[in-house]
Amino acid sequence: MVALEGGHAACGILLPYAIAEIIRAVTRLGDATAGWADALQAPLLLFIALALGEVVLSRAAGTLQFYFGPLQRHAVTRALYAYLQHHSQRYLSDNFAGALAHRIGETSLAVNQIMWAVIFDFWPVAIVFGVSIGLLFQAHLQLALFVLGWAVAFVALSWWLATRCQPYAVQAAAARSETTGRLVDSVTNLFSARLFARLGFERSLLDDQLAVELRAVRRSMWYSERVRWFQFAAAAVLKVGTLWYALRLWSQGLIGVAEFVLATSLSLLIINEARNLSRRFLEFFEFIGNVNNGVRTLIRPHELVDLAEARPGTIRRGEIEFSGVHFGYHAGQTIFENLDLRIPAGQRVGLVGFSGSGKSSFVSLLLRLYDPQQGRILIDGQDIRLMTQDSLHAQLGLIPQDPSLFHRSLLDNIRYGRQEASDEEVVEAARKAHAHEFVAQMKDGYHAMVGERGVKLSGGQRQRIAIARVILKNAPVLILDEATSSLDSVTEKAIQETLDEAMHGKTVIVIAHRLSTIAHLDRILVFDHGRIVEDGSHAELLARGGTYHRLWSGQAGGFLQDDPPAPGEKRSALATAATDGANLALAADPGDDPEGEAPRPDRGEAVLPAAAT
Structure with missing residues (x-):
């Protein structure tokens, strides 16, 4: 993707060079039209090749992004989740499960976005600046130095402004997250709000939070708008400055018509690529912040690890x-x-x-x-x-006081005790746990979904499913924590x-x-x-x-x-x-x-x- 996107950017920025070559050939022909095809053949073929290359290379890079992007995000998600699985009970107790899951998704997405920003935003801009200034050096030294000075100043100021705006963007994102959290909390407790006749009170609380969010978002947008003022002003300076300086050089006979067209065309392309560079910097810093937060939260040393000499053990007697x-x-x-x-x-x-x-x-x-x-x-x-740890836990059966089920079917939840068990063995375990009776009365029977953490079932039904699961597991050591x-x-x-x-x-x-x-x-x-x-x-x-x-x-x-x-x-x-x-x-x-x-x-x-x- 780096190679293809670099080629795509180079083709795009070389188009003005091809146009300049066409103009140079036309200028040499003057009023004579005979033999124009031979004279223009090479620059026209160059122009066509660059135009086709721009399309083919950009779409090839896009196809690779389309194919490998989700796989790369899945790989990061899988790696983070696998790392999270080995954190201790103390770590899991100290963090909200929803927040950890959100961090995994946010971090994996941010890693993707950082890669795409580098490959599809910053790398093409670097190619555009580099090739443009190289072509201008061939045309005229002072003109190239003028554009180079503008480019350096523009990138440096864009970077500095992005770092200044980042805290406000982070505050706006935090305010939006807080609004979402308040809204979820209110929706979760809507039953209580209705029973206490507090629906209006909840709307009032939401209005207060929305007002806080609005102030944070407006502050962030105002700083972003200041960045845009800088971008457009800098673009105007480059347009006017390049045009004026190129006209002056042409009037003095220091450059020809072809070099004049090349300089003005390149300045317009540079402006087109660089105009949103500050916005890209802002997004880039936000992505970096998301990855940083995810790493700080998730990638901590594991408290409980298998020792280097640990081996799968077998519990036969249970002493x-x-x-x-x-x-x-x-x-x-x-x-x-x-x-x-x-x-x-x-x-x-x-x-x-x-x-x-x-x-x-x-x-x-x-x-x-x-x-x-x-x-x-x-x-x-x-x-x-x-x-x-896997071999230890595989041979211990636990029935907790408050069992938690997966948002899967009853069949899957019971079979979790022994995944190779047949349907008949699952049903037999349910009978022993006195769960078969209520399962049979449900609309989809053993294929009924139980909801998040088993919320569709009563406490007693959840406990019977947990008992059936442990009966099916048939571990040599059984632990019951107020199982009934x-x-x-x-x-x-x-x-x-x-x-x-x-x-x-x-x-x-x-x-x-x-x-x-x-x-x-x-x-x-x-x-x-x-x-x-x-x-x-x-x-x-x-x-x-x-x-x-x-x-x-x-x-x-x-x-x-x-x-x-x-x-x-x-x-x-x-x-x-x-x-x-x-x-x-x-x-x-x-x-x-x-x-x-x-x-x-x-x-x-x-x-x-x-x-x-």
Whole structure:
């Protein structure tokens, strides 16, 4: 494209030279018309060749741009997205997903625009200036120096004015982006605006933002208009100056008619090419700014990377071990300090504790969304940092509390768990997750689109699709984060039975706020400020009368309260009733006391008050 566009520009600027040669031949012929064809043959052929070359070379460059432009933009988009995929969870949490996607699109487009500006704008102008001044040097030295001085001054001033105008153009673009953001926010919350009778208020807010945008745009346009004043004034100087100087040289006999025509024609072509140079500079700086912003946002060092010695690993048994783990999200903040824990293969473990106690951090470390500052996390004796992240995540199944679906069909969303699964396997997984019933009632069945993040489905339906996806994945380690919290009690009971079946033979970690959902697990870990303060089965922990007993007794409506009661704080009547009810259930359940003995305080067992008895 550089070669073709350079040839196109050279052909265009050499046309005045061909015309000058024709005039020179005509001048030599004078009034004699005989033999004009032979005399004009060479300059006419040159003119025709240059005219055809201008068309052919420009369209050849345009064809290449048409073919390779989208491919080049796609390559940049693909590379940026691939780089973004390997950013850590911390990075993704600190940035809006929409803003990151916008940056990728904006940067890839700006890279294209920079290349086209260089190839199709600046490079042809450089060819035009260079060839023109070279031809003028052949015609007359002083005339060439005059045009050269004008060209240098024009380019330098255009560059300087563009740098002065750039901040105003950036401010105008930011104001337009802010208007778009405000408009999207208002449209997104239109339902709330209607319910609160604030439609007029939202229009008023938009008017205020439009006024801000108008001021910024007018300021930018005014500076751009000043640049145009300079462009037109400079063009007039070149037109008048070249014409006057060429006439003076001709009148003195220093140049002929052909050189006079050449000089005036070249000046007009130079003006035509250079007139919009300042505007191109403004756009060029804007494109550079877009790429710069994209690079600053996206191209940061990856926090979590596969080590050079990392290899794809295989999890066969699912034994998990935390060894001397120290971890904090930020410097000076410690979540875990010297955490040691072993979970045997096939064990089903529940994690409980108040918000902020470390349950989610424990799971995030196991998923390697973050790396500990010290210590190791092993699965089947393998340090997970020595496994590639893809191979690790391929063998861990997670059902989050708030599942997010792709804006694709239900079939695609479930099959995401195992892409080679057949349609029959997908349907079977949906049946196990009790999703088949509502899917079958939808208009397009399994081919129905679920909307962005699954907004067309209810919370319980999204959770059932997420459960079906993990059932289909069939990973050896299963992690459930309040996996049934959005379900009604009947569906929850049915799915709980399915999950119990899916847990068979797997290592399972369950985060729960409703303790009744984990009471049947093999083991329960009680977290408190990053420490495991209790470890045992449901019956063992109740019998100790410690933290878990207090959590179990203090549940309101089956859920943990958000924060533990402060020392000496009076408890509500509901919490007191829950405690008394739990103690009664503990006393009445023979499973907690196989010998039928009365509770013994020396073993940490609860002693019922006389009134309760």
